[in-house]
């Protein structure tokens with residue numbers, strides 16, 4: 162049938178299809194017959210003579226073609242059949258076979274959306290959100306990158322639209338790149354747009370569904386957790402950027418795949434699935450599946466982290482998992498921030514653990530095999546969220562910042578195969594310790610808002626993602642390449658009329674402070690981290706005070722000055738790039754550790770200073786109670802009362818000022834570390 166195509170036999174392949182939940186025989190049979198070939202369409206043939214077996218879930222099995230079968234939700238397992246090979250796309254499946262079996266119909270291509278045209282990677286989304294999917298042994302064994310960084314942009318929300326904020330993020334899915342258009346002001350107050358371009362492993366725009374996010378991120382790592390791999394998927398981004406929206410569906414989808422593999426590919430091999438769900442809030446652990454009971458973290462003799470008291474539920478059906486996830490999510494700590502009414506104040510960690518009972522021995526506990534952890538991080542900017550929130554929120558922010566910094570450090574250390582991994586940097590990384598040692602995979606989903614009002618946070622998120630990406634060995638992640646392009650709008654007066662004409666070398670001089678043409682220096686020098694660039698530069702003692710970005714950006718600076726850089730300018734910039742030595746702060750591999758340690762030490766000192774302040778205040782309070790008591794007594798000495806009260810108030814003020822100074826110092830350090838987070842070289 163359908164001549165002209167090559168034919169391929171999948172005798173040794175086993176293809177597993179998830180049958181959509183509501184795709185009983187009726188639905189399938191009622192579809193219009195046949196599936197046409199072509200780009201993105203499927204064609205399937207099961208030859209009458211080929212033994213094909215349909216089974217799975219509660220579907221009735223039939224062993225020979227021509228036999229009518231009842232399909233119901235579950236798994237459809239097809240093997241040993243022929244199929245036509247269609248260039249670029251093929252799905253060996255059941256549709257024509259189904260006709261032969263007497264279904265009288267297949268699926269029309271309009272009912273199917275293929276998201277991949279890779280051989281043997283087949284996924285179909287039905288309009289109702291159900292899906293048909295096939296895996297092969299080959300697919301299972303496909304290597305998965307150790308660190309994968311994916312960016313997801315959410316749509317503008319109503320609030321942003323009503324404030325007339327613009328979408329400033331362009332996504333180019335085909336090249337996995339995105340551009341942020343940042344509007345800035347020149348010295349003469351005309352606007353210009355600075356473009357920041359990034360490349361990641363995948364970029365997903367606002368139209369991409371949660372199903373597609375799953376396929377791009379977690380799906381490829383699922384088979385690996387049956388093979389001793391520990392995989393971690395986390396979402397990162399400012400509050401309201403869509404972390405929870407993105408993360409929430411992933412565990413359930415992964416569970417479906419895990420169950421499918423357990424019940425089919427690894428049938429009768431003793432694998433079991435366990436679910437746990439907890440949160441880290443203010444440095445403490447709470448079980449989200451056990452009335453938020455407080456948990457303790459302990460290390461055993463082998464330095465393995467155990468969370469004492471954490472309830473793990475053994476699950477074997479998707480409904481139970483769904484209930485558990487819903488229960489845990491409802492228990493999670495949320496609060497309100499300026500950007501999100503239901504903001505996560507904690508890091509929520511949901512773990513799917515695969516264990517194995519060896520030789521059916523029920524007396525021994527099952528052995529841990531692999532684990533998949535989903536982390537919905539609290540908003541990344543919460544530490545800086547000091548304006549419209551209270552003290553408690555700011556303390557939460559400090560804790561969150563610390564854990565994000567520590568998380569980045571751990572990923573970096575892991576990817577460098579460093580022996581020392583700074584797990585102790587935060588509760589989050591301590592908890593994840595066993596997910597990071599051995600054969601591990603990390604998927605980071607950076608969530609960004611497209612709105613102009615969130616530009617700074619978006620850039621910070623992307624820089625963090627870029628940093629994580631650049632940690633990945635062999636990464637060819639393009640760094641934040643910024644280009645300043647004058648706005649062509651009427652209110653932007655063209656700069657050439659107001660600025661003198663400079664050559665690149667003059668601009669270079671200006672950057673180095675030798676001459677500033679009367680213009681404030683900052684106007685020319687963009688804050689522009691260039692993570693690996695400085696590292697690659699040779700060091701020299703007496704080199705001028707350049708930053709890595711200054712030189713790389715000469716042509717950009719020329720643009721800012723309204724000048725089109727000539728080829729000579731660009732060449733000069735390139736030459737400078739290659740020859741000038743950089744004395745900028747070189748970040749040694751252990752610098753981050755040191756910062757982290759400083760931060761932790763400062764934090765300890767702050768807490769003990771606070772404790773001292775409370776004790777001292779209590780003493781003063783007692784004293785105050787005494788003088789108030791005296792005031793009620795006959796013979797009350799007013800002069801004495803005034804002197805003592807004045808002294809006490811001064812003491813109280815001094816103690817508070819002292820604590821305040823320490824707190825400010827700590828906040829500064831946090832902010833610096835935050836800057837480092839985005840700007841450091843690996």
Ligand SMILES: Nc1ncnc2c1ncn2[C@@H]1O[C@H](COP(=O)(O)OP(=O)(O)OP(=O)(O)O)[C@@H](O)[C@H]1O
Pocket residue numbers: 314315316318367398399400401402403404405406407498501503504505506538539540541608
């Ligand atoms: N891709 C998207 N498509 C449609 N709506 C989205 C998308 N991403 C987020 N939203 C909506 O935006 C709002 C904020 O999203 P969400 O709660 O996931 O943010 P968050 O990053 O988890 O915030 P926080 O850190 O404060 O918890 C929600 O109402 C959510 O439904």
